[in-house]
Amino acid sequence: MVRPKVHDEALRDRLLRHALERVSADGMPALSLRALAAECDTSTTAVYSLFGGKAGLLTALFDEALRRFRAHLAVPPGNDTLDDLVQLALAYRQGALAQPHLFEVVFDGDPQELASGAALAPLREFVQRAVEDDAVRPDLDPATAALALWATVHGWVCLQLRGLLPPGAESRFEDALRSVTAGWAAAAP
Structure with missing residues (x-):
């Protein structure tokens, strides 16, 4: 039986959108994985699962900012x-x-x-x-x-x-x- 995806594209988009909003408002120092995960009603595990960690999230932020x-x-x-x-x-x-x-x-x-x-x-x-x-x-x-x-x-x-x-x-x-x-x-x- 196939396990359902816990961390889907909708969550990825939500995490990225919230990260962009946070950085847009307060700059990079304001970006915290724990705070971001809490804002999106998920855990930091989701960030690691969807982006491979903070470095992957930062790459996605760069791509979207660019x-x-x-x-x-x-x-x-x-x-x-x-x-x-x-x-x-x-x-x-x-x-x-x-x-x-x-x-x-x-x-x-x-x-x-x-x-x-x-x-x-x-x-x-x-x-x-x-x-x-x-x-x-x-x-x-x-x-x-x-x-x-x-x-x-x-x-x-x-x-x-x-x-x-x-x-x-x-x-x-x-x-x-x-x-x-x-x-x-x-x-x-």
Whole structure:
């Protein structure tokens, strides 16, 4: 006779959802397996059975946080490829500020190469479109431009999340982005 599953996908989803809520509200230090299990009316055995332990739960948290962050980066291309870069950068910042603790999960965890790739891929794609549209200088290296824009955006966001920007700087973010992209613009014919 087949034994019924005690720890099913519904419980896995509930544990992950509660873990995400806890981390979103209070950061990673607030995540306790015992507290999580109690919130979900189960035992820590369920976490081990469904995730293989805390490390597996953290991997699932990273995957979901990365999925949510990528959703913010799903900016549809428009008619102005330089403006598209600015819009993508604004979306990056919005995603980080909307769920700062999940942003930290994405960029402070072990699989940082994956997070970096997820952040850089859309930037590379948009810079490449700008190159193909002759919107940027012909000597501009797309990989360097994408990295420079990511460093600008990510650095700004990290400073903002830690409260290290000078007063009023939050309102100058778009101006800073437009300054960077204006330096890349192709000369007018």
